[in-house]
Amino acid sequence: MTASTAKRKLFLGTFVHSKALSELEYLHDSAIAVDETGKIVAVDKDCGDLAKARETLLPRLGWNEADVEFVQSKDGEFFFPGFIDTHIHASQYPNAGIFGSSTLLDWLNTYTFPLESSLADPVKARRVYARVIRKTLAHGTTCAAYYATINVETTNLLADLCLTAGQRALVGRVCMDSALSPDFYKDASPEAGEEATRKCIAYIKQVDPNMDLVRPIITPRFAPACSAELMKRLGKLAEEENLPIQTHISENKNEIALVKELFPPAVLARATGDESLAKQHESTYAGVYDAFGLLTSRTILAHGVHLTPSELKLIADRGATISHCPCSNSSLASGAAPIRRLLLDHGIPVGLGTDVSGGYSASILEAAREAVLVSRHVCFNAPRDGERDKLSVEEVLWLATRGGARVVGLEGKVGAFEEGMEWDAQLVSLGRVVGEEGDGGMEDEVEGERGNVDVFGWESWPDRIAKRHICATQPNPT
Ligand code: GUN
Ligand code: FE
Known part of the structure; x- marks a missing residue:
């Protein structure tokens, strides 16, 4: 796929990334718009479903729905930087x-x-x-x-x-x-x-x-x-x-x-x-x-x-x-x-x-x-x-x-989800239904009981990467 034929993409759902050295940011019900060159052009923290995106985000970007590919994370999944x-x-x-x-x-x-x-x-x-x-x-x-x-x-x-x-x-x-x-x-x-x-x-x-x-x-x-x-x-x-x-x-x-x-x-x-x-x-x-x-x-x-x-x-x-x-x-x-x-x-x-x-x-x-x-x-x-x-x-x-x-000299280009950065991400599945052990939502799944991130509980994390979207302009290697 070349830059000229690549589609615009709208990712919807939950996004997790590092905001600062000691702080992860959880973006629930959010949307990230990626243009045909693979750049993030919008991070909308309150636009996580298709209906809302149609109503507000697409018109704001001036994007026609027919030109956009939609990718929605499911329950128990979240996007994380590659x-x-x-x-x-x-x-x-x-x-x-x-x-x-x-x-x-x-x-x-x-x-x-x-x-x-x-x-x-x-x-x-x-x-x-x-x-x-x-x-x-x-x-x-x-x-x-x-x-x-x-x-x-x-x-x-x-x-x-x-x-x-x-x-x-x-x-x-x-x-x-x-x-x-x-x-x-x-x-x-x-x-x-x-x-x-x-x-x-x-x-x-x-x-x-x-x-x-x-x-x-x-x-x-x-x-x-x-x-x-x-x-x-x-x-x-x-x-x-x-x-x-x-x-x-x-x-x-x-x-x-x-x-x-x-x-x-x-x-x-x-x-x-x-x-x-x-x-x-x-x-x-x-x-x-x-x-x-x-x-x-x-x-x-x-x-x-x-x-x-x-x-x-x-x-x-x-x-x-x-x-x-x-x-x-x-x-x-x-x-x-x-x-x-x-x-x-x-x-x-x-x-x-x-x-x-x-x-x-x-x-x-x-x-x-x-x-x-x-x-x-x-x-x-x-x-x-x-x-x-x-x-x-x-x-x-x-x-x-x-x-x-x-x-690696790519600060400001990859490693997080911010406007102007490249979309360079993995879609992670925790492999459990959110709310299965209580209804604390994604934070309960990603974090342990005391609020610490429970990365040790992500036992099969790598095996459960559902799909990767590396650059909008690159073929998906799966
Ligand atoms: N130092 C020089 N070569 C190597 C290498 O291949 N691996 C490691 N760990 N150290 C090195
Ligand atoms: Fe080495």
Whole structure:
């Protein structure tokens, strides 16, 4: 379907979205009008049935009923913004759940690099990428920041498949050239890494010229896998093309020690030609990325479990963002990231990531639940101000939508239901008849008895997505 043939749509019923970090808004008996380009042109909080819409909203918009498709949520259903996965390795999907007792560095060598390397086979890559897109969409993820592999052809295939499925995506061709990368899976040189990345950028610009749905993202894997020269080139390229950047930071203590060892001030000074900057950064992990122009307001840093106060200040000063991956951080025994401190004390934007296959689940709802639980562990381990580190369910749903939108550079475009934003939503069914256990209505169903959002009770939430409407201009992928 193209923009010119797409129909105007009127969604009617119940809408739930994050109004603020700690506040969900419930819009009952409401209507949202979406124009033929997929933009929300009206949010009417008192117009939830067809008769009222005919009487008031359609005339106000000057819309003829014959040109409009109506979509009504049923009892027990509500529209919710599509989830945003700010960190997922599409190429690692076949390994979801396989980590044994390994931690980051041996996990990469044992499980991850061999699998990623095997996706140079386009037949296998098509099978894996089509499945991960189908699965994430089934979990309500309408936008994902994907890592592919170092292979150009199949990275481009991932972009094609996202476009066909109508899933918004940042698609990153993985760059890694250092001695820490295995010989069977690495860029031959910094020049080769940059050149391959340029090819993927050019391809995506060709297949989605306005980058409405799919964008390239510069992807140095992480500092230990990259030479100084490669990171320097990628920093320049990101600036030149004004593109987002994604990488990993401060996930695991051995990894942090390795960065210190690989990038002492003398190496940074030589690579950047700036001795005072090298000294100032004292070889911190964030400082290394900053030295190479990789720490920007368009940068997504996955994990950030063990960041020091000076790194947090540097990240905040640069406006860089964090992808919180609680499932992966628990599975690989990396640690518990203090997310409320990052958000509230440092003002760092945060979203949620599944980090498949460090994380075993491709569901952002699952990541939201795990973020709640992991925040309890932050509390147990370093109690401060009573319960100040505990994330609420409202907060993790904000991270899954509005927070994620900021992280992937789509703030004001997706993540909530407001005029001027794109219609990017999932229709959720709670699977119970409203009023079955009392007549408290939708809030009773969505929230627990004490008024807290009962996301833990949404057991089969992802499986019960009745129908997805991602962009009015995109084919429905169901
Ligand atoms: N650090 C570098 N590469 C990876 C990866 O693939 N997954 C995770 N979790 N951390 C990484
Ligand atoms: Fe990762």
